[in-house]
Amino acid sequence: MKIRAEQPTDEKAIEEVIKSAFEHHPHSNQTEHQIVNALRHANALSLSLVALLEDRVVGHIAFSKVQINGKDLSWYGLAPVSVLPAFQNQGIGSALIREGLQQLKALNARGCVLVGEPEYYVRFGFTHSDSLVYEEIPEEYFMSKTLTDMAIPNGVVKYHKAFNSG
Ligand SMILES: CC(C)(COP(=O)(O)OP(=O)(O)OC[C@H]1O[C@@H](n2cnc3c(N)ncnc32)[C@H](O)[C@@H]1OP(=O)(O)O)[C@@H](O)C(=O)NCCC(=O)NCCS
Structure with a gap:
């Protein structure tokens, strides 16, 4: 399995992976595929990686900046992450998450948040x-991870407006 940044020719395949995963x-x-399209369109897709098996896109992960109390503090949101159903439970999602977090550090990210199963x-x-x-879900599903030695900031988290797509 290979992981690399998305290329323009991957867009259709990424959409299919997201749609079938969700x-x-x-x-x-x-609406997750619409969110990714809207982020891309707004030039707000900070990181978009694909997992390839024999040149076929079987997984995808996206990261975009979030605001904390209305400010850009170099924190990012992981969303969405998807693996084609036939290829789930083989470590592809984990590999995308780990690689994505590594690449976020290279962007000088201070941390990452997500909504998901603890x-x-x-x-x-x-x-x-x-x-x-993050007020929209039960709090245990809103998770974070620092990527530096700095403490987690205090504040209300807001995702990019593309998350209201669909
Ligand atoms: C979530 C997802 C990306 C994980 O990718 P994956 O390649 O299947 O996951 P991995 O093979 O790396 O890891 C498998 C492990 O994750 C667990 N897992 C997968 N989805 C889970 C979920 N929704 N809740 C809890 N555990 C989950 C599996 O039980 C398995 O656990 P184990 O290692 O203890 O056996 C993938 O299952 C998927 O696309 N799901 C549908 C879309 C989705 O829910 N995306 C996440 C929300 S943004």
Whole structure:
């Protein structure tokens, strides 16, 4: 399996991976692919990686900047991450998350937040922190991870407006 940055020719395949990964997801309204398209269109897709198996796009992960109390503090949101159903549970999602976090550090990111199942994301060092507030979901599903020695900032987190797409 190979991981690399998305290229313009991957856009359709990325859309298909996201759509099929979220098709039966209980908390999805199936707009995740539209969010990624809107982020790309707004030039706000800070990092967009694909996982390839024999040149086929089988997984994707996106990161975009979040604001904390209305400010850019070099924190990012991981969303969405998707693996084609037939290729799930083979370590592809984990590899995309680990590689994405490494590449975020190279962008001088200070931290990363996400909305997801604690059971899954705790293995990558994400935990819920009372310092960061995201009001739209039960708090245990809002997780964060620092990427520097600095303390987690206090504040209300807001994702890019592309997350209202769809
Ligand atoms: C979540 C997802 C990206 C993980 O990718 P993956 O390649 O299947 O995951 P990996 O093979 O790296 O890891 C598999 C592990 O994750 C666990 N896992 C996968 N989805 C999970 C979930 N929603 N909740 C809890 N654990 C989950 C599996 O049980 C497995 O656990 P184990 O290692 O203890 O056996 C993928 O399953 C997917 O696309 N799901 C649909 C879309 C989605 O839910 N995206 C995340 C929300 S943004």
